[in-house]
Amino acid sequence: xxxxxxxxxxxxxxxxxxxxxxxxxxxxxxxxxxxxxxxxxxxxxxxxxxxxxxxxxxxxxxxxxxxxxxxxxxxxxxxxxxxxxxxxxxxxxxxxxxxxxxxxxxxxxxxxxxxxxxxxxxxxxxxxxxxxxxxxxxxxxxxxxxxxxxxxxxxxxxxxxxxxxxxxxxxxxxxxxxxxxxxxxxxxxxxxxxxxxxxxxxxxxxxxxxxxxxxxxxxxxxxxxxxxxxxxxxxxxxxxxxxxxxxxxxxxxxxxxxxxxxxxxxxxxxxxxxxxxxxxxxxxxxxxxxxxxxxxxxxxxxxxxxxxxxxxxxxxxxxxxxxxxxxxxxxxxxxxxxxxxxxxxxxxxxxxxxxxxxxx
Amino acid sequence: xxxxxxxxxxxxxxxxxxxxxxxxxxxxxxxxxxxxxxxxxxxxxxxxxxxxxxxxxxxxxxxxxxxxxxxxxxxxxxxxxxxxxxxxxxxxxxxxxxxxxxxxxxxxxxxxxxxxxxxxxxxxxxxxxxxxxxxxxxxxxxxxxxxxxxxxxxxxxxxxxxxxxxxxxxxxxxxxxxxxxxxxxxxxxxxxxxxxxxxxxxxxxxxxxxxxxxxxxxxxxxxxxxxxxxxxxxxxxxxxxxxxxxxxxxxxxxxxxxxxxx
Amino acid sequence: xxxxxxxxxxxxxxxxxxxxxxxxxxxxxxxxxxxxxxxxxxxxxxxxxxxxxxxxxxxxxxxxxxxxxxxxxxxxxxxxxxxxxxxxxx
Ligand SMILES: Cc1ncc(C[n+]2csc(CCOP(=O)(O)OP(=O)(O)O)c2C)c(N)n1
Ligand code: SF4
Ligand code: SF4
Ligand code: SF4
Ligand SMILES: [Mg+2]
Numbered sequence: 100x101x102x103x104x105x106x107x108x109x110x111x112x113x114x115x116x117x118x119x120x121x122x123x124x125x126x127x128x129x130x131x132x133x134x135x136x137x138x139x140x141x142x143x144x145x146x147x148x149x150x151x152x153x154x155x156x157x158x159x160x161x162x163x164x165x166x167x168x169x170x171x172x173x174x175x176x177x178x179x180x181x182x183x184x185x186x187x188x189x190x191x192x193x194x195x196x197x198x199x200x201x202x203x204x205x206x207x208x209x210x211x212x213x214x215x216x217x218x219x220x221x222x223x224x225x226x227x228x229x230x231x232x233x234x235x236x237x238x239x240x241x242x243x244x245x246x247x248x249x250x251x252x253x254x255x256x257x258x259x260x261x262x263x264x265x266x267x268x269x270x271x272x273x274x275x276x277x278x279x280x281x282x283x284x285x286x287x288x289x290x291x292x293x294x295x296x297x298x299x300x301x302x303x304x305x306x307x308x309x310x311x312x313x314x315x316x317x318x319x320x321x322x323x324x325x326x327x328x329x330x331x332x333x334x335x336x337x338x339x340x341x342x343x344x345x346x347x348x349x350x351x352x353x354x355x356x357x358x359x360x361x362x363x364x365x366x367x368x369x370x371x372x373x374x375x376x377x378x379x380x381x382x383x384x385x386x387x388x389x390x391x392x393x394x395x396x397x398x399x400x401x402x403x404x405x406x407x408x409x410x411x412x413x414x415x416x417x418x419x420x421x422x423x424x425x426x427x428x429x430x431x432x433x434x435x436x437x438x439x440x441x442x443x444x445x446x447x448x449x450x451x452x453x454x455x456x457x458x459x
Numbered sequence: 460x461x462x463x464x465x466x467x468x469x470x471x472x473x474x475x476x477x478x479x480x481x482x483x484x485x486x487x488x489x490x491x492x493x494x495x496x497x498x499x500x501x502x503x504x505x506x507x508x509x510x511x512x513x514x515x516x517x518x519x520x521x522x523x524x525x526x527x528x529x530x531x532x533x534x535x536x537x538x539x540x541x542x543x544x545x546x547x548x549x550x551x552x553x554x555x556x557x558x559x560x561x562x563x564x565x566x567x568x569x570x571x572x573x574x575x576x577x578x579x580x581x582x583x584x585x586x587x588x589x590x591x592x593x594x595x596x597x598x599x600x601x602x603x604x605x606x607x608x609x610x611x612x613x614x615x616x617x618x619x620x621x622x623x624x625x626x627x628x629x630x631x632x633x634x635x636x637x638x639x640x641x642x643x644x645x646x647x648x649x650x651x652x653x654x655x656x657x658x659x660x661x662x663x664x665x666x667x668x669x670x671x672x673x674x675x676x677x678x679x680x681x682x683x684x685x686x687x688x689x690x691x692x693x694x695x696x697x698x699x700x701x702x703x704x705x706x707x708x709x710x711x712x713x714x715x716x717x718x719x720x721x
Numbered sequence: 722x723x724x725x726x727x728x729x730x731x732x733x734x735x736x737x738x739x740x741x742x743x744x745x746x747x748x749x750x751x752x753x754x755x756x757x758x759x760x761x762x763x764x765x766x767x768x769x770x771x772x773x774x775x776x777x778x779x780x781x782x783x784x785x786x787x788x789x790x791x792x793x794x795x796x797x798x799x800x801x802x803x804x805x806x807x808x809x810x811x
Contacts, residue, residue, distance in 0.1 A: 117536065117539070119535075143540060147532060148562060148565040152561075152565070153532075155525065155529045155532035155533045155535075157536060158536065159534060159535065160536040160537065160539065160540035162523060163544065165540045167536070182526055182529065185526050307521040307541070308500065308501060308541060308543065308544050309500070310499075310500040312519050312520055313521055315522065316524035325470060472729065475791075477732035477757075478734030478735075478736060479790055481790065482789070482791055483736075483787070483789070483790045487787065632788070634788050635787070638787070660734075672734045672735065672736060673734075673736060676739060677739070
């Protein structure tokens, strides 16, 4: 099965019952498969007039209690930014799939890239935190989509599936389990303040139509949900809670593969370039090469890096000019060597082995 | 229940300036909602950004105050995901026709079963009085200091052409007619669009010959003409005097609609 | 019933003075503590609601209430008549 189709199947398995989006290469197959499948599962598919409307409809649907998703790529992702911030501020669970292609602008519609990794973290205005997952196989397009929904429900936050064209269009064997763990947002206790959070910093969800009479706004709001946009303290407390509920959980929700934690030289990768790293490790067994493959890139669990106690060098192959290698530099004392690759082709195992040889 | 019970008492008085027509349109909408007998629990109010879009914040039902121009796209998601909900959208002329223009025509085309109440004050109220797509030619605003040189949108003609099932226009002077039009909109399956011209004394009136709040209301009273009458005049070859506001029903029809409760 | 303007809500726009067929609302003359000039009521008992609202169980006319942008106009029950003991001294 194709990666994009696996993503759509994962969404449906996770209980997604609403898709609103706008076609764009190389993500379109996600929408097309949802259009085929959702009506047969009691769900709703709608092709909106643009990506701004796509994400808006998803947020609206989510407030009725439905698990909802959209899928896009570069230009559409840029259009979604304002409403992504709205979803963060209003704590709306939703899943946004970005099958990354070459940018900037219309760039390379059919070629793979990982150039939106910082945009998904910082692209909307203001301070905030989100969750981003990066699949490296067709199976993970399914599995991580399921995870994305569960995390969105649990943290009431937009969760991104930051795939790339290579994984989205790759065909591999997919095993669809009979059932998947499907988390549900915790309902708000009747009578409780709608935006007052407990210890986990995530307030209960007041689904529309259940008699809560909740006011939801993107303005800075108090625990009643009422706009209160001029109190410095209230704003600071709200933004800090929105950030802490994600960042405070980064170690407990971290998702990764770790190979050879004793290694001195360690590859760090996510998405398609992980395949090349895996090939290097496969071709050079017993070579003592370490590998950290991040399935969750945001929030960035820096503690994983320190688990490589002997690491002197981190090599970071990415299909961009070094977006996550910069993040790694912030956290480690050793050398960080970005291996950027633009244009759509993947790093070959030889490319990576050559860098390794130079470093050693 | 009474209209008063639809209001969030703990948030009144509201932020609108003295004499702002938005408050009147809220009254008319709540009266219509009350008359049709909808329950708070089943009713959702959605809006974009602007003074007019603050309206849902004063209503004690579920409400989504969204981003500038996008209310209709959010509302489409709500209505399709749960057609059992009654969805009413409050919007302004800038919110609906400028930044949200594309969502507007597509919501009309889809004929999605929601009711849209547009408070058209012919200006960007919230941001301090810039020109909008409905600022009349010659109208003064902070961004048209020499008078607007662009032709204005006729929102009702636009909604009619794009496929809405019900389209009407009144003003904040015509509280009864406006209430009745909104009620008809709520009752009509499919997309209902009710435009209410409203006074913005602070940012429009002041700059455009309406010194007192009451002046613009007087103008609304004396410068409206029923669509039908204007039509008959045109048939007879008479001219409808310039500056007249065409009011009444523009369209009432039964095109196939989306998101209607089964 | 008694017609009243909620002083905390009224912003003094005078729209009510424009629409009442009995001209019950007259532009006020003096600003209150919040600087709002609240309209004065001229023989408000002339409003049909004062006599008949309870009888009909709904608001009659009601134009002033509808146009008031600040939800400031309402009819409230008259205070129950409390007979006072008056000592009359001859
Ligand atoms: C994306 C975006 N652009 C601009 C603004 C600034 N803005 C806020 S309200 C507004 C205009 C509102 O005009 P209208 O919809 O007519 O509402 P009114 O205040 O007149 O009722 C603008 C431009 C914004 N909030 N978001
Ligand atoms: S600026 Fe205009 S539209 Fe906004 S509240 Fe004041 S009068 Fe109303
Ligand atoms: S219409 Fe309402 S706000 Fe305006 S003066 Fe009359 S009572 Fe006051
Ligand atoms: S209800 Fe009618 S008659 Fe009575 S005060 Fe209001 S406008 Fe006047
Ligand atoms: Mg306006």
